Amino acid sequence: MTGPDTAHSDTATTETHIRVGTRASALALAQAQLIAEAITKTSGTPVDLVPITSDGDRSTESLASIGGTGVFASALREALLADQCDVLVHSLKDLPTAAHPGLIVGAIPHRGDARDALCARDALTLATLPAGARVGTGSPRRVAQLKAARPDLDVVDIRGNVGTRLGRVGAGDLDAVVLAAAGLSRLGLLDVVTEFFPLQEWPTAPGQGALGIEVREESGGASFPALTDILAALNHAPSHLAAVAERCVLAELEAGCAAPVGATAIVDGGMLLLTATVYRTDGTEQLTSSHAVVLEGTAAEQVAQSYGLGAVVGHQLLADGAAELVGAARDSRPDTP
The missing domain is CATH 3.40.190.10 (Periplasmic binding protein-like II)
Known part of the structure; x- marks a missing residue:
């Protein structure tokens, strides 16, 4: 396995290596290294890290003023579509909820501490x-x-x-x-x-603590037909279901990654429980919705149930007036100190 100082991002990487694209920050590289080690442990396949610098990394402006944390994903996704890497490792809380043409989140490994x-x-x-x-x-x-x-x-x-x-x-x-x-x-x-x-008192960003492994829709390309099996081995079903439900709330609210929304989902005793809160950014008002669903059927059917649960919570928040809180936050642009 090679580290970031020896990684390369051209398409000449040998077919026996998997190229993992990541932001170049210390945290992103540490997270990508965790996934690289898991890939090698699971499959025996060597991994090269491909550090990529995004507009969000280069900018010194306030995060809210440049479009939220989604700015970090753009350059990585362009590199993946250009075949400069085979998979991407994202902090899931930074990944926009809208699907990107040609790409899918292929796996969500065991979630870290969401607090x-x-x-x-x-x-x-x-x-x-x-x-x-x-x-x-x-x-x-x-x-x-x-x-x-x-x-x-x-x-x-x-x-x-x-x-x-x-x-x-x-x-x-x-x-x-x-x-x-x-x-x-x-x-x-x-x-x-x-x-x-x-988390019960201080819900965090949808997907916080979880990593998302993003691939091209053709499961990493013809060079890596075994990548589908690798992703299946890395995926952690409870983390996947929880993250899907939380992120679906954001999607229903049409809110970005940096919106004042906290969400916590857990799988417990065959049930998926989801609570989400939308805040007014001055701290004077908040709206909360909680619902649960009994998980049944195949893995795909349970993922669909997770989407449905997130939609129910999001719809209730909207009915209670969440759009005004989200809109107020979107219109505010904090100054950079």
Whole structure:
């Protein structure tokens, strides 16, 4: 298996290697390496990592102002369609819910920790942060949740990779940042967490903690007829069903990846339970819907049930007035600090 320093992105890669496309950030490379190792363990096939830089990585503007986290997927998808790689590894929360022509999500491996985590100076928690403390996040959902819990906080819109964000706390520019627990775990940085937020009180982005493996519709191309079997081996059915239901809520709301929407789905005792919340970004209002379905039939039929559950929750939120909250968030454009 080769690392990112020896990977190449031309079509001359030997047919005995699978090329895994990924963003070039430390977290993305760590996530892609996990999938690369799983592919090799499952199939014995060597893997090359193909780092790809997106417009979102190059821009220093506010994430909300450049179109949300979907900007990170565009360059990767272009590379996959151009046969510069065979599969893509995405943070599923960053992947737009709309299908991309010619591409499918072929597998969702076992999901990581879906929670958000507070990383604060002096081991502070959300409750013990002093009045007026500066807390950084690039997520409108997290902004709303922070303001709802602590209206006195100064919530600062930030960009940058995990190391950059944590560095601002270390330098004293910020008192704390809110990050995804799964990303910190994959980077070996859980020791910086001062508080984990329980999903029941603090739902996170649809698909957070899960990775999506995207391939061309022809299952990776004729060069890799065994890729279908590899994807089937990597897929984790409960994670897949939960992520599908959560992301379907976003699709029903016609909201982007950076919308102020939190969703949590779990498979428990043969049932799929889904709760989703839409926030007003100033933290003053929220709408919540919860439903469940008994999972029955084949794997494909259960995936269809997951889509249906997400649609039911999304429809109820819309009926309760969620479109106004989502629209208000879409119209707001935070300044870049």
